[in-house]
Amino acid sequence: MITVWGEGRGFRVIWLLEELGLAYRVRDVDLLADIESDSEFLAINPAAFIPAIEDGGTVMVESIAILQYLVARHGPTPLAPDPGDPAFPTYLQFLHLGEAGLAMPINIGVAAHILAPEAEKDNWSVRWAVRIFEQRMRLVTRQLARAPYMAGDRFTAADISITYALQFARRTGFHSPDEVEQAYIARTTGREAYARALDSCPGTKAWAASVGG
Numbered sequence: 001m002i003t004v005w006g007e008g009r010g011f012r013v014i015w016l017l018e019e020l021g022l023a024y025r026v027r028d029v030d031l032l033a034d035i036e037s038d039s040e041f042l043a044i045n046p047a048a049f050i051p052a053i054e055d056g057g058t059v060m061v062e063s064i065a066i067l068q069y070l071v072a073r074h075g076p077t078p079l080a081p082d083p084g085d086p087a088f089p090t091y092l093q094f095l096h097l098g099e100a101g102l103a104m105p106i107n108i109g110v111a112a113h114i115l116a117p118e119a120e121k122d123n124w125s126v127r128w129a130v131r132i133f134e135q136r137m138r139l140v141t142r143q144l145a146r147a148p149y150m151a152g153d154r155f156t157a158a159d160i161s162i163t164y165a166l167q168f169a170r171r172t173g174f175h176s177p178d179e180v181e182q183a184y185i186a187r188t189t190g191r192e193a194y195a196r197a198l199d200s201c202p203g204t205k206a207w208a209a210s211v212g213g
């Protein structure tokens with residue numbers, strides 16, 4: 001039984017676990033509470049961010065690395081093209097772009113909006129981070145003009161990565177998806193595994209409902 005520590009980007013992991021049909025449990029981690037007193041979690045991830053997983057004796061952090069681990073360890077699966085597949089480079093690129101190029105810059109804006117003193121909320125770094133996000137999105141826009149999914153004609157783990165980033169940016173008010181992006185999100189989130197993942201993540205489900213999806 002795989003344990004997923006924390007929702008947030010843990011949603012990516014849970015969605016993939018649902019797609020793969022693997023058994024898991026979610027251990028809630030409350031980032032807004034006193035995380036330094038959650039000694040059980042700190043023993044898993046002393047750096048105190050989510051998500052983390054435990055799979056047998058394996059403990060891992062970094063949501064994209066966890067996705068790569070799960071498809072490699074518990075695959076093969078059509079959710080991850082083989083290295084010999086022509087779709088593999090594009091798959092890998094968008095798998096990582098979803099975090100490194102899109103979700104991570106949004107963290108800067110979210111942290112400032114939630115935590116920074118009033119006078120520092122709208123600052124150069126936040127504007128820079130949002131600009132980075134929008135520039136990187138040009139790659140997603142170009143891909144969606146070519147194909148329905150990030151790796152081509154079929155849904156893969158790269159779509160889990162990118163969809164999460166788009167929803168994160170939209171729900172936090174940093175990005176308004178255009179019609180093409182909205183249609184893409186509808187395609188990826190129309191999957192049964194997505195609905196099951198949302199049912200496993202009450203915090204994410206409530207957040208999504210509060211901001212209209």
Ligand SMILES: N[C@@H](CCC(=O)N[C@@H](CS)C(=O)NCC(=O)O)C(=O)O
Pocket residue numbers: 007008009010031048049050051061062063064099104107
């Ligand atoms: N690159 C990391 C980012 C992890 C991350 O930023 N997690 C957020 C919640 S989704 C978090 O724990 N924020 C609190 C912190 O970083 O202290 C990943 O993809 O797992």
